[in-house]
Amino acid sequence: MQSTANYLWHTDDLLGQGATASVYKARNKKSGELVAVKVFNTASYLRPREVQVREFEVLRKLNHQNIVKLFAVEETGTSRQKVLVMEYCSSGSLLSVLESPENAFGLPEDEFLVVLRCVVAGMNHLRENGIVHRDIKPGNIMRLMGEEGQSIYKLTDFGAARELDDDEKFISVYGTEEYLHPDMYERAVLRKPQQKAFGVTVDLWSIGVTLYHAATGSLPFVPFGGPRRNKEIMYRITTEKPAGAIAGTQRRENGPLEWSYTLPVTCQLSMGLQSQLVPILANILEAEQAKCWGFDQFFAETSDILQRVIVHVFSLPQAALHHVYIHAHNTVAIFLEAVYKQTKVTLQNQEYLFEGHLCALEPKLSAQHIAHTTASSPLTLFSMPTETPEGLAFRDPALDIPKFVPKVDLQADYNTAKGVLGAGYQALRLARALLAGQELMLRGLYWFVNMAGMPEIQELKGAAELRAKLRTLAEVLSRLSHNITERQLSLSSLSSELARDRDQVHEDRSIQQIQCCLDRMYLIYKQFRKSRMRPGLGYNEEQIHKLDKVNFSHLAKRLLQVFQEECVQKYQTSLVMHGNRMRVVHEARDHLRLVACSVAAYSTEAQGVQEGLSKILDWLSHQLLQDRTKAAQASAGPMASYSCPALKDLGLHMEELCEEMKLLAFDLQDNNRIIEGLSRAQSASDV
The missing domain is CATH 1.20.1270.420 (Substrate Binding Domain Of Dnak; Chain:A; Domain 2)
Structure with missing residues (x-):
């Protein structure tokens, strides 16, 4: 057992070990609260004094939910070794998550977005405080579970960190070789003398490698036999990478280098997210520091992804599920265009169902009017199939x-x-x-x-x-x-x-x-x-x-x-x-x-019949009125007793015919309503 004035730990409870320190799970002597203690070894005191105290000073300056908290700086009772008392993250590191067999091909999309959000937020806090980390990697991103069961990732291990503004440079070399910027790799790993100075963008390279690792389960740059077997080839891959490439491999000994411009098919990220992420990786995995994005652009592009909402669309013609990333303030027209980019179904041919009901999407409305979807309850896109559906693309x-x-x-x-x-x-x-x-x-x-x-x-x-x-x-x-x-x-x-x-x-x-x-x-x-x-x-x-x-x-x-x-x-x-x-x-x-088109055509003819019958009805009504007037006048004269019976019969007949025409007119009006309904249905289907 070892202890400080307030904390106690057993050396068997080792959480991690480095060249200058070991990290243990410890407890507060009074409250029993679990913490992590970083105990510095003898080798750490051989470093310059300003380097020894740098980690304490950096951590005291930081306060963010995505940065591991520093609680205290104490000393062991006997050897007087410095001890950092920090927040304990019970779920290990991002590396331990990726080392799990079920994540051998990368994280699920939801979890990857959590990692992205936490890393971006933590790095943004570092830049706001003028800190460069210099050792970003999955092993230095800790994980704990929030109160609602969600993952929270936190940056840790600030032993290599230092204060550095955007336009400042440094010449000392730190970090883990698989995640090192090529210029730092050349000097630290290959031991080649060079006078290059490094800026804050070296962290962006490490972030790019880390995000690729999280998305795919593998490192982006792999020589034959692994990154540490042939270091010269490793350096070649990172420095000869063409613009736009995000990965490079050597599949056989002394074989050619092969470049990838997309994430592998085994990756669990949707094409909707990949289309947003790949350009970011391509621009931060850039060996020439002058061509690499700065943090401002990195934060702008990643924040753009994280602020978007996901609309799940299942395309029946393709038999494929799509994740469409849009902003809530976008219009439906922008959403429809995004669907076209992923499915190649033109806007006029897109018809949607949601939970068994027609879903009419008005292009001018806000995208907030689109129903809330999930992978199991998506919008269903219906359109004319061109060939056998492609279905889900996968590697055996x-x-x-x-x-x-x-x-x-x-x-x-x-x-x-x-x-x-x-x-x-x-x-x-x-x-x-x-x-x-x-x-x-x-x-x-x-x-x-x-x-x-x-x-x-x-x-x-x-x-x-x-x-x-x-x-x-x-x-x-x-x-x-x-x-x-x-x-x-x-x-x-x-x-x-x-x-x-x-x-x-x-x-x-x-x-x-x-x-x-x-x-x-x-x-x-x-x-x-x-x-x-x-x-x-x-x-x-x-x-x-x-x-x-x-x-x-x-x-x-x-x-x-x-x-x-x-x-x-x-x-x-x-x-x-x-x-x-x-x-x-x-x-x-x-x-x-x-x-429906035929009925619409015949409706025109039916309407003509109706108009003609209406005219006849009006004429007959007028004639009947005139005849009744004449009959009334005749009944007042001396010839009334000699009125013609035929005229009475004609009047009765015209009255019957008038009643029949009224009934037929009512029928035609009813028919006209049906025809109008058919016409509206036809118009809706054409739209």
């Missing part, structure tokens, strides 16, 4: 599974198990995404067919009444009605088929099978992780270890078999069926639009 996890070496090598076996487990978690994520994609395909098309997607059907049901009342159009409307009935039967059959397939998706057990394999593999992986710390194994333990390797390989094989046969094959089949169904729906809809 089987390509990323390493093989066990035949001999017992505890460290190698642990690394292999970790790699296999990482690929297994990736397969589980993909299986869930494929299943969710099938659900969104079936649900969206089902909604469109049954609820909101066919407004023409509801309006055209009135065509039967129009047919009965307008005798001259009976034959044409009868044929149209028959066509509508046929299409309705076809769509009803498709609706039943979609409902049946959705039930099958819900009953799919592949996710549970993959999860079961992963759980059993994880238990073996934990045993390998424990065994690698031992100097060796006894005979019986070694036999069990070998058996575990065999079982681990069998489980991985079973997992991939389920993924390929139960997930991928079913998903690919569903994509083909989805494309065919989309074409059926579009053919039915196009036909109904033609019917």
Whole structure:
């Protein structure tokens, strides 16, 4: 046990160790509060006095939720070693998060955005106080859980930090080599003499490498055999990187350098976020300090991302989920344009459903009027399909599974198990995404067919009444009605088929099978992780270890078999069926639009008939009035007793005809309302 006046810790509770200090989990002697203590070793006192006290001075100057707090500076009782008492972050570091097998291919999008927000906020506080960190890396970004279960990341380890304004330079070298700016790498790692001075933008390079690592699970610049195997190639990759490239690798010994301008397909970030993030990475991973962005532009561009809201859009023609990043103050027109950039569906062809209802998006309105969406409850985009839907793009996890070496090598076996487990978690994520994609395909098309997607059907049901009342159009409307009935039967059959397939998706057990394999593999992986710390194994333990390797390989094989046969094959089949169904729906809809156009044309003729009949009715009414007047005059004269019976019959007949014409006029007015409804439906569908 070791202690200061107020804090106590055990040397077994080591949290981290560096060249000049070790960090332990400790407790306040009075309150029992957990803290982290940084205890400086003998080597730290060989540094100049101003360097020794720099970390204390920097931390005292900082106060931010994304910077690890300094509580006190104390000394140990016996050796009088300096001790920094700091905030304890119980969830490890960003590096420990990335080292977990389930994050082998990078963080989920939500968690990555939390990292980005916290790092940007913490770095902004450093720049406001004129501090350069000089050792930004995942291991120096601590994680703790907030009261509502959210992650909070905090910058720590200010041993290399110093005060430096934007236009100042420094010449001393600090940092971790994989995250070092190339100019610092040249002097610190390659030991080449050079007189370059460094500015605050060296932190931006380290941030770029850290963000790439968080997004992909891998470092951006990797020579054959790893970053520390061939340091000259590592330096070449970082300095020869073309403009716009964000990663470089050497796949074989003495092989060529390969450049990447996008994030890998295994990355969990959506294309909507990637399109915003990649330009930032390209401009801060710039070896020439003169070409690299400054912090002002970095903060402006990252803040622009963090201030945007996400609208989830599932494109039925592509069978793909999109994350559309827009500002809340943008108009709907800007949102529609952003959808076009991701889906290539033109604005006039974009139709939306939300939770089974038509969603009319007025371009001039604010984007705040768009419904609140999630990945499981997105806007559904309906448009004319051009070919078989592309669906979710992914890399087969089987390509990323390493093989066990035949001999017992505890460290190698642990690394292999970790790699296999990482690929297994990736397969589980993909299986869930494929299943969710099938659900969104079936649900969206089902909604469109049954609820909101066919407004023409509801309006055209009135065509039967129009047919009965307008005798001259009976034959044409009868044929149209028959066509509508046929299409309705076809769509009803498709609706039943979609409902049946959705039930099958819900009953799919592949996710549970993959999860079961992963759980059993994880238990073996934990045993390998424990065994690698031992100097060796006894005979019986070694036999069990070998058996575990065999079982681990069998489980991985079973997992991939389920993924390929139960997930991928079913998903690919569903994509083909989805494309065919989309074409059926579009053919039915196009036909109904033609019917609506025909009805609109006949409505003009019907309106002409109505106008003609109205004129006749007016003339007959006028004539009847005149005849009644004449009859009244005649009854007053001496010839009244000799009035013609035929004239009375004609008057009665005209009255009956007038009543019939009134009834027909009422019918025509009713028909006209139906026709107007059909015309409005046609206009809405054209829009």
